[in-house]
Each structure stands twice: as C-alpha cells, then as structure tokens.
Amino acid sequence: xxxxxxxxxxxxxxxxxxxxxxxxxxxxxxxxxxxxxxxxxxxxxxxxxxxxxxxxxxxxxxxxxxxxxxxxxxxxxxxxxxxxxxxxxxxxxxxxxxxxxxxxxxxxxxxxxxxxxxxxxxxxxxxxxxxxxxxxxxxxxxxxxxxxxxxxxxxxxxxxxxxxxxxxxxxxxxxxxxxxxxxxxxxxxxxxxxxxxxxxxxxxxxxxxxxxxxxxxxxxxxxxxxxxxxxxxx
Numbered sequence: 001x002x003x004x005x006x007x008x009x010x011x012x013x014x015x016x017x018x019x020x021x022x023x024x025x026x027x028x029x030x031x032x033x034x035x036x037x038x039x040x041x042x043x044x045x046x047x048x049x050x051x052x053x054x055x056x057x058x059x060x061x062x063x064x065x066x067x068x069x070x071x072x073x074x075x076x077x078x079x080x081x082x083x084x085x086x087x088x089x090x091x092x093x094x095x096x097x098x099x100x101x102x103x104x105x106x107x108x109x110x111x112x113x114x115x116x117x118x119x120x121x122x123x124x125x126x127x128x129x130x131x132x133x134x135x136x137x138x139x140x141x142x143x144x145x146x147x148x149x150x151x152x153x154x155x156x157x158x159x160x161x162x163x164x165x166x167x168x169x170x171x172x173x174x175x176x177x178x179x180x181x182x183x184x185x186x187x188x189x190x191x192x193x194x195x196x197x198x199x200x201x202x203x204x205x206x207x208x209x210x211x212x213x214x215x216x217x218x219x220x221x222x223x224x225x226x227x228x229x230x231x232x233x234x
Contacts, residue, residue: 022047024094026086028054028061031102031131036065051086087116102127106159129155132163139196146172165196 023045025036032052039045048065052058090097099117101110101124110126117124132155134148141148153170157163167185170177183189 021045022049022094024049024051024090024097026051026090027102028052028058033061035102036061040065051090087113091117091119097123099124100127101125102131127159129157129159129163132159136165136196140170140172143193143196144172165194167193 025032028050099113101113106126114124136155137148137151140151150173155163155165168178178184185194
C-alpha cells in the first residue's frame with residue numbers, strides 16, 4: 001500500500017543530489033553560529049554542514065536552523081558528529097576547500113591547521129583581529145551615537161587580550177579623532193576612550209560580525225610566524 005508521501009509526491013529527479021556548493025562550519029559557538037546564519041541568510045551554499053565535539057549542543061543548533069528553514073532557500077542543513085581529527089576529515093571530504101580558522105588561540109591554531117592539512121599557505125587563513133576591529137568600530141559608534149559603518153579603525157596584533165587598537169588611524173567619516181582630541185587612547189585622556197580597547201577582550205560583550213571590502217586576516221608568511229594581511233574583496 002502506497003504511503004501518504006508516495007501518493008502526494010512523485011519525484012521526477014533523484015532525491016539525493018550532490019551539493020554544488022557546500023560550506024562546513026567547524027564549531028557551533030557564538031561565532032560559528034553567526035557564520036552559519038549569515039551563510040543561510042545570504043544563500044551562499046546549497047548544503048551547510050555543522051561540526052562540533054559537543055553532540056547535544058550540535059544537535060540543538062542544527063534543529064534550530066532546520067526549524068527556521070521555512071524562511072530560507074537552502075534545501076539541506078545537516079550535522080556531523082565528530083570527536084577528534086577534525087582537520088584530516090575536512091581535508092579528506094573537501095580536498096579543495098579553504099580553511100578559515102576562528103577558534104582561539106587563532107594564530108596558533110591557524111598554524112596547527114596548516115601543518116595538519118598540508119594545504120598551501122594561501123588556503124589556511126586565520127580570522128586575526130577582524131572580529132576585534134569590528135567590535136572596536138561598534139563600540140566607537142555606540143559611544144558617538146553614529147553608525148559603525150561611519151567609524152574606521154584597526155585593531156592589530158594577536159587576536160585576544162594582547163591586541164592593540166591603533167588610535168592614530170581612528171576616524172569618523174574621514175575626520176581624525178586624534179586631531180580633535182590629542183589625548184585619545186592615552187592614560188591622560190579624561191574621556192577614557194581606551195576603555196573601548198579594553199572592552200574588546202571582554203567575553204560578555206556581544207559578538208559583532210560585519211562584512212567589509214577590506215578585511216584583516218592572518219596567514220603564514222615564513223617559518224612559524226602568522227602575520228596580519230588584508231583581504232581585498234571585489
């Protein structure tokens with residue numbers, strides 16, 4: 001006896017098809033899920049795979065995305081159970097992929113991922129201080145009452161507590177804040193703008209993600225040093 005599904009639907013094509021554009025997100029923490037949601041909202045892939053060592057959390061995040069698929073055009077979202085050897089499996093099943101590392105410590109793990117994967121240097125990229133710079137611009141905008149897109153400034157160094165905001169390059173709509181306020185970011189600054197820099201290391205702050213035409217990342221340039229570079233996007 002035919003099932004209700006058989007009576008209702010007649011497949012003209014095979015149900016299982018090889019994805020033409022698959023993206024894998026390793027780690028379903030705050031940053032990983034922000035990336036996953038952005039991928040789905042922008043319809044960047046026809047298959048999204050989530051990878052994490054915490055099976056229950058992974059399943060919950062996957063179900064949240066699947067339950068919201070009514071509002072998305074992405075046809076398939078699936079989870080991957082993993083316990084160890086993440087990179088070798090990614091390389092095995094996606095040998096032509098590019099690795100973007102966001103797990104802390106970013107600089108060290110970017111180097112580790114490069115060594116394990118055996119990929120060329122230009123295919124293993126660390127997020128560097130991109131997220132720190134985005135947070136920095138958001139905090140500036142919040143304090144000035146303007147949109148973060150109008151605030152410009154970079155955070156350089158190793159991602160995390162040791163990163164440094166470059167106050168001399170901070171500007172709003174092209175107007176240098178250092179010119180208007182020479183004590184900006186110093187100990188003698190009565191307005192205590194350096195608190196914006198300190199807040200970057202505070203895990204309680206919300207994660208701010210944004211796209212940019214020029215994006216700072218880290219890559220291996222020689223030996224075992226991971227140095228910042230800028231990704232220019234068309």
